[in-house]
Amino acid sequence: MVFTWRFCRQATAGLLLAGLVSTTGAALAPVQAEEPEWQHASALNGTPKYGPDVEHFDYVNPAAPKGGSVRLASSGGFDTFNFLPPKGSRAPGIDLIYESLMEASLDEETISAAYGVLADGLRYPEDYSWVEYRLNPDAKWHDGKPVTAEDVIWSFEKSIELDPQRKFYFQNVVKSEIVGDRTVRFTFDVSGNRELPKIMGQLLILPKHWWEGTDEAGKPRDISSTTLEPPLGSGPYRLKSFSPNRQVVYERVEDYWGKDLPIRVGTNNIDEIRYVSFLDDAVQFEAFKGDQYDFHVERSSSQWAKRYNFPAVKDGRVVKEIFPDRSRxxxxxxxxxxxxxxxxxxxxxxxxxxxxxxxxxxxxxxxxxxxxxxxxxxxxxxxxxxxxxxxxxxxxxxxxxxxxxxxxxxxxxxxxxxxxxxxxxxxxxxxxxxxxxxxxxxxxxxxxxxxxxxxxxxxxxxxxxxxxxxxxxxxxxxxxxxxxxxxxxxxxxxxxxxxxxxxxxxxxxxxxxxxxxxxxxxxxxxxxxxxxxxxxxxxxxxxxxxxxxxxxxxxxxxxxxxxxxxxxxxxxxxxxxxxxxxxVDETRTARWNRFGHPEKMPEYSTGFPTIWWYDADKAAATEAIK
The missing domain is CATH 3.10.105.10 (Dipeptide-binding Protein; Domain 3)
Incomplete structure (x- = not known):
């Protein structure tokens, strides 16, 4: 499912074993349902492709080299790093610094499978009336503090408080609570909605302690307002530098806590990701031709058919590649x-x-x-x-x-x-x-x-x-x-x-x-x-x-x-x-030939730049030709 913020809106499935009746003499004990079992992943149909012991997903190169940089394009500029309230224009790529409880794979045959990131397990009853998420004990913010159950509940409550869109989407959640040292529960006002447990896992989690603290000037932060203060995250990248409405740069976190998670191995290989803003598509394309950014997704069929005859394409510095689009x-x-x-x-x-x-x-x-x-x-x-x-x-x-x-x-x-x-x-x-x-x-x-x-x-x-x-x-x-x-x-x-x-x-x-x-x-x-x-x-x-x-x-x-x-x-x-x-049912891309990708690409995404890597030899050859 596609939306303007990072939620996939995909459904989930579960299994609850019925309780057994026991007897003691003539007395009959009441029937009680067993607690649902913890799962490492969930899927709408069938069983998730990857089991709990998998080391990495099929579509990555686990030995991909780390390093290099990539420049990406955005349009319209930005004036805030706070994605939560519907105010201002959020910075491109800001999701790189945050994580959700679970995340979808890119090649799932069962459709809508998600695997643990901040959470290492979930469970729910067979009527889907609630869901619990158990946090990974290793999950940490970039300041070294642990990601807590309190962070999860606070993030949810602020989401529905500040954004009417999220409030509407999460309208079936009637209770959010901490039920264990690192376990949260969301209770729903309906049963039988198989998607509700799943969509809760796609909530981006924010650090309560940071947002309720003060900035360098001693001023209390306000989660309800726009801000250009670099925020604290828990993801594989952190914000390095920026120029409002022009560009924003993210750097890979060397000691990222989740780098060995199965869903993360072989990913986030590029050291620096830079987003450059352009006024419109025409200016943007000319900038690509002039080597002002590296990877271009062509949405204009006319342009794809008629305007890729510039020198860099002819001499191989720019590579055109089409990927099938089966994801949406x-x-x-x-x-x-x-x-x-x-x-x-x-x-x-x-x-x-x-x-x-x-x-x-x-x-x-x-x-x-x-x-x-x-x-x-x-x-x-x-x-x-x-x-x-x-x-x-x-x-x-x-x-x-x-x-x-x-x-x-x-x-x-x-x-x-x-x-x-x-x-x-x-x-x-x-x-x-x-x-x-x-x-x-x-x-x-x-x-x-x-x-x-x-x-x-x-x-x-x-x-x-x-x-x-x-x-x-x-x-x-x-x-x-x-x-x-x-x-x-x-x-x-x-x-x-x-x-x-x-x-x-x-x-x-x-x-x-x-x-x-x-x-x-x-x-x-x-x-x-x-x-x-x-x-x-x-x-x-x-x-x-x-x-x-x-x-x-x-x-x-x-x-x-x-x-x-x-x-x-x-x-x-x-x-x-x-x-x-x-x-169009395909993704048409052009790139400056400085990157490599796995031989077996995922079925439902180009995966750029997440599963790609910077290829120093190709980059050197490109520069030599230039």
Whole structure:
């Protein structure tokens, strides 16, 4: 699962042995359930791939050399190292200094397996009504003090106190407590939610003693405020130096307490990680070409196809490499703000999809390297297709009266453009739908007869490169009488307007893990629609979707989870909340040839820079060529 802060939102599974009945004479002792056993790891389905005695994971090189440096790019600048309150712009890479109780592997066949980091074990009952985490006795902060159960509880309480998003996500936790010298328990207000025990393990833990102390000037620290004071962590890196809004440098901790953990062996091999901030993607790419940073993930298909002909690529100093992307699904598109009256009618929303000519844009702008989004879980087995049947149909029958009838009778498909004939037909259909919704086409303007005003859509965006897609879409909208307004703003304005829901439409992407669960409430649930900190950007309030989200969350096995997700996907699609754009099912990378990676790479990540290493010989050759 993907989110704006480091939580994977993946589910977990457990086993509780039933108690035995014993007798003493004629008296019968009450039946008592045995305490659940401690586990070194957890998995949503089946058994975790790696056992408690494994020394390292398959996708690392345990003998990888340590040393060197890497420069990475970020955009938009930063003004705080405190990631907890939703204030300011957090420094890139700040997660490197912190750790969670448990962490997911990168190659798990069982999907959603997590292994101990700050915790060396967890346990929970078969009804998933609570979970306990036992801290690793070796876990230490960078000042040498131990990580304590009190740190865990304090971190959780501050998370839900200061961040409405986290408070919403952890709403099922009704009690957090210390139940042993190094054991914490989280109790839930529901049972049967297999994901809840797991997501508690992905909470980033902060040092209570540091945050409740004073800075060098003797001023008390404030966890609720932004700060540029280098914070204390427990992770494999510490903050070395920084320049606000420009760059931040992290250095590897030589005596890092967790370096011998199975999930850490062969990782964090690079001594120094530097993040450099750039104003926009165009400036950033030119900086990469000029050897101002080392590793670039190319998100523009047009750029990938047309702009990698510079000298460093031709002579081998820059290496292009594609990695399969099997770790996530995605919905990327024009999110329509349902808080605006003009987008309330699904006929209007559907009409806007007919005006979008993906095929022509893909051919002209992106060299046909993109795939059209046709699901909220595009690129995964969780994407719906065909007509509902079997268990999915059974689930949908429970909300039949609350969903569009097409859910049961038609396979969802996007309009197909790509030729003048198709585009004209699609635009005629768009006009037809808008008229059905009550609008009128007068003097080549789409008019709302109630107000006499032309239908206007403001497109909010922060990267000028977006205009490659926006301009042809705008031209089609103008052809059916809609007035497009392109509004380019800086990153701060963009974030503020999205948070305040002050937009008509903007391009957003919601990433999905292979194990959807509680975060679906955050994305599409009615309760999150009016929460300014939520990821329910469209403002969806739909009782059928709420019920289907619960079906996903409380699925008892993988088969039911997939069926429920298909049902949710289908209902989201047929409500036309988003004009779907495009996706790629691979990660396109380019790097200055100074690094090595394991021969067997993980299935679900590039792992850069975590499992890579600095190769001094390659670096020397690169410099010699230069």
């Amino acid at each position: 699904g995605v919905m990327q598109g024009f999110f329509l703000n349902l808080r605006r009256d003009k987008f309330q009618d699904p006929l209007v929303r559907r009409a806007l999809n007919y005006a979008y000519d993906f095929e022509t844009t893909n051919e002209i702008v992106s060299a046909n390297l993109l795939k059209r989004v046709n699901s909220y879980f595009s690129g995964t087995e969780l994407a719906s297709s065909g007509l509902p049947e079997g268990k999915e149909l059974e689930i949908l029958e429970e909300v039949r009266d609350l969903v569009p009838p097409e859910v049961f009778t038609e396979e969802y498909t996007n309009p197909i453009g790509g030729s003048p004939e198709n585009v004209r037909a699609n635009l005629r259909e768009a006009v037809k739908l808008l008229r059905q919704a009550g609008f009128e086409l007068k003097d080549r303007k789409m008019i709302d007869p109630k107000t006499g005003e032309q239908f206007t859509i403001e497109f909010l965006y922060r990267d000028k490169a977006s205009e490659r897609t926006l301009l042809p879409y705008s031209k089609n909208l103008e052809a059916i009488g809609i007035k497009p307004v392109l509004r380019l703003v800086d990153t701060s304005q963009f974030i503020n307007r999205i948070r305040s829901r002050d937009f008509d439409t903007t391009v957003l992407a919601i990433g999905q893990s292979l194990s959807p669960g509680n975060e679906q409430r955050e994305y599409w649930g009615s309760e999150s629609a009016d929460n300014a900190s939520s990821a329910n950007y469209a403002g969806i309030k739909n009782p059928a979707i709420d019920k289907l989200i619960d079906k996903v969350i409380f699925a008892e096995d993988r088969e039911t989870l997939v069926a429920a997700t298909h049902a949710l996907d289908r209902v989201l699609l047929w409500n036309h909340y988003v004009v779907p754009q495009f996706y």
